[in-house]
Amino acid sequence: MGAKEPDVKGSRHARHIIVAGAHPLERLGFRAVLRAAFQCERFDDxxxxxxxxxxxxxxxHLALLDEKLPGLASLEELRQLRLVHATVKFVFMSTTCTPDEVFTGLLAGANGFISKTLSEAEMIEALRLVSMGHIYVPTCLFNGKALPGDKATAQDWDRIAQLSRRQRQVLQLVCEGGTNRDxxxxxxxxxxxxxxxxxAAFRVIGVTSRIQAAEVFRHHRLALDGEMSSLTSVASQDSVPQN
Structure with a gap:
């Protein structure tokens, strides 16, 4: 953690936060950050x-998950939890935060990915942003340059991060060739x-056709084979985006 004392003024209230990880000492460290970010009534490990x-x-209110949490075999399991607990903010703590890892997690319903290399003050800021309903991804994805091995710019990443869960689901099916009826x-x-x-999704990512939308998604390697099987039960959970 960084040596800078975090500004805890205006810490937000949270009734219940879960810290999930394999190592007790790491969970203890996460708790310390969470206590600085929130006035929490109850923690569970x-x-x-x-x-x-x-x-x-x-x-x-929030569940903080280590990227290597034992028993988390695939992000499909997170998707299933999201269907049942739609109001919980799910945040991953990750060492690497690779582009594929981050956006695969977002498609599964995660509200954010936070790098373990951040300072305490930066982690607190990220957690508070997620708490307020924003999606947080590592700042390295917004450096204005294409990442190694990726054709998309930081502006593209930013636009995709702004999509709602339902918009990502619809665009995923568009990229798989689905018609509106499908x-x-x-x-x-x-x-x-x-x-x-x-x-609404086309306006967010700045495209005008299905072909362009599919190209943007392919650049981000977001065509996730076999991960759409559980989407049929979430139809009532997202509101229609406004113009």
Whole structure:
């Protein structure tokens, strides 16, 4: 952690926060950061992903997960938790925060990825942003340059990070070649709603056609094979984006 004393003025209230990771000392460190960021009534620790369904509840505000949490075999499991606990903010703590890792997590429903290399003050700021409803990704993805091995610019990353979960789901199916009717059937929404989501998403990422949208997604390697099987049960969880 950095030596700079964090500014804890205006720490936000949270009724329940979960810290999930394999190592007790690391969980203790995460708790210290969370206590500086929030006035929390109750903390719970988890050392295995299987403990989370029991710990998560209506009053859970945030769940901080280590990227290597035992029992988390795939991000499909996070997606399933997200379906049941739609109001919880899920945040990953990661050592690497690679582009694929970050945006695969976002598609699965994570609200943020925070690098373990950040200072304490930076972690507090990131956690508070997530708490306020923002999506947080590492600043290295916004340095104005294309990342090694990736064709997309930081501006592209920024635009995709602004997409809602439903918009990402719809665009994923667009990239797989789905028609409006296919997408409506898959997500159990009307074709009119699909058109609204597509139009809003196109405006966010700055494209005007399905081909351009697919190209942006391919540049970010977001075509995740086999990860759309559980989307049909989330139809009522996202509001229609506004113009």
């Amino acid at each position: 988890a050392s295995h992903f299987s403990e989370l369904p029991t710990l998560l509840g209506r009053d859970t 997408i409506a059937r898959k997500l159990e929404i009307s074709e009119a709603t699909v058109k609204v989501h597509i139009g």
